[in-house]
Amino acid sequence: MRKTFLFIFIILAGFASAQFNEFFESKTLRIDYYHAGDSQTDAYFLDEVRIEPFWGGSYLNLIETFEYGHYFFKVFDQESGNLIYSRGYSTLFGEWQTTGEAKQTTKSFSETVVLPYPQKNARIVFYSRDDKGLFIERFVYLFKPGNYFISPERHHEYPAFDVHISGDPSKKVDIVILPDGYTNDEMGLFIKDCQQFAEHLFQFSPFKENSDNFNIRGILAPSEDQGNDIPADSVWKRSIVSTSFYTFDSERYCMTRDNKTVRDLAANVPYDQIYILVNQAKYGGGGIYNHYCVSVNSNEKAAKIFVHEFGHGFAGLGDEYYTSSVAYSDFYPLDIEPWEPNLTTLVDFDKKWKHLLAKKTPIPTPDTEEYFQTLGVFEGGGYAAKGVFRPAHDCLMNSFDGDEFCGACKEAIQKMIDFYSE
Numbered sequence: 001m002r003k004t005f006l007f008i009f010i011i012l013a014g015f016a017s018a019q020f021n022e023f024f025e026s027k028t029l030r031i032d033y034y035h036a037g038d039s040q041t042d043a044y045f046l047d048e049v050r051i052e053p054f055w056g057g058s059y060l061n062l063i064e065t066f067e068y069g070h071y072f073f074k075v076f077d078q079e080s081g082n083l084i085y086s087r088g089y090s091t092l093f094g095e096w097q098t099t100g101e102a103k104q105t106t107k108s109f110s111e112t113v114v115l116p117y118p119q120k121n122a123r124i125v126f127y128s129r130d131d132k133g134l135f136i137e138r139f140v141y142l143f144k145p146g147n148y149f150i151s152p153e154r155h156h157e158y159p160a161f162d163v164h165i166s167g168d169p170s171k172k173v174d175i176v177i178l179p180d181g182y183t184n185d186e187m188g189l190f191i192k193d194c195q196q197f198a199e200h201l202f203q204f205s206p207f208k209e210n211s212d213n214f215n216i217r218g219i220l221a222p223s224e225d226q227g228n229d230i231p232a233d234s235v236w237k238r239s240i241v242s243t244s245f246y247t248f249d250s251e252r253y254c255m256t257r258d259n260k261t262v263r264d265l266a267a268n269v270p271y272d273q274i275y276i277l278v279n280q281a282k283y284g285g286g287g288i289y290n291h292y293c294v295s296v297n298s299n300e301k302a303a304k305i306f307v308h309e310f311g312h313g314f315a316g317l318g319d320e321y322y323t324s325s326v327a328y329s330d331f332y333p334l335d336i337e338p339w340e341p342n343l344t345t346l347v348d349f350d351k352k353w354k355h356l357l358a359k360k361t362p363i364p365t366p367d368t369e370e371y372f373q374t375l376g377v378f379e380g381g382g383y384a385a386k387g388v389f390r391p392a393h394d395c396l397m398n399s400f401d402g403d404e405f406c407g408a409c410k411e412a413i414q415k416m417i418d419f420y421s422e
Helices: 002-023 092-096 183-199 208-213 258-265 304-314 409-421
Strands: 022-038 043-051 073-076 083-089 109-118 122-129 135-143 159-163 173-180 214-220 273-278 285-288 292-296 380-381 385-392
Touching: 002 022, 002 083, 002 109, 022 092, 022 135, 043 109, 043 135, 043 183, 092 109, 109 122, 109 258, 159 183, 173 183, 173 258, 173 409, 183 214, 183 273, 183 304, 208 214, 208 285, 208 409, 214 292, 258 273, 273 304, 285 304, 292 304, 304 409
Parallel strands: 173 214, 173 273, 273 292
Antiparallel strands: 022 043, 022 109, 073 083, 073 122, 122 135, 159 214, 285 292, 380 385
């Protein structure tokens, strides 16, 4: 029986690979666009379309079934109408829409989606979630492979180096690490920090059990100045990807609006995930699902910042804390189920981690010492003290007091590793 299942798996894998070869080339189609609006509206505006030399994604899992993210895009073969590729993602614009500023003005943000380069005409459809959490079609781009306005030009070409290589990019999770605030004389420090990043990542389960399913590479791209921007302290630095603390006026939130430079630098290697390391001791960072992650290099909590932010960017995990101040208001409406796998409003808990709970675990679970080591349903999470529930008393997606992800987070991370590395 085991041999039969193995044979079936090999046949299916071969079929999926043939599907990739039928519809795609092993290069990247990159679509840059501007996402603009306010707290209630959003619109898409095409910027430019490029072809890039590498494709780091799976040849097997072309259709994303998680349906994570505030946004989604689908690629349809124009002739047959068949769905041939899809991915979910979130962006900085989507977070900005929940801030007080978005209620007073409009803004535009540069964003990017990447996909394997189609061989034939394709219809690429962009979706945003509505106030009920449903994906609504918002924008369509019609791709033609002979379009001479699709640019092959490369910007920000820099040397790359290997940090941790396990094999073929199409069968691994490929992380590219970008430096910010490292001068030319500090490229040696950046290499050392990338090696430390890999060591830290593989200290924590389930990453340590899956180290052979990851490739990690770094890009040697120096900045003019050391460090990055801290606006409230009148500190402004000429760093290559322009990261800044006080994003959305939240002191520790360290992100960048320079999406195009981030993508230009990442394109020097095959990648699935982008991680920005900032040459800075100040506590901070950030992570957005299938967008990018940021962490400082030398804070005393750097190791846990690394993995916490990667939990956001890679596995779509939500923040399980509710006591820290953030810029968001009503980030999780209580009448719909959050898409993040480790948060629930109990609207549709059956789709979350209910299957992992012991039968006698009460729902909701009292946040008392009796249940501190129990996987449960604890009220308080997603920046809200009431109405949003988390899986554990504590977790690396909550505080940095412990050294583990909770069971729900571990399962979500493992599923994502499998998705990229099967």
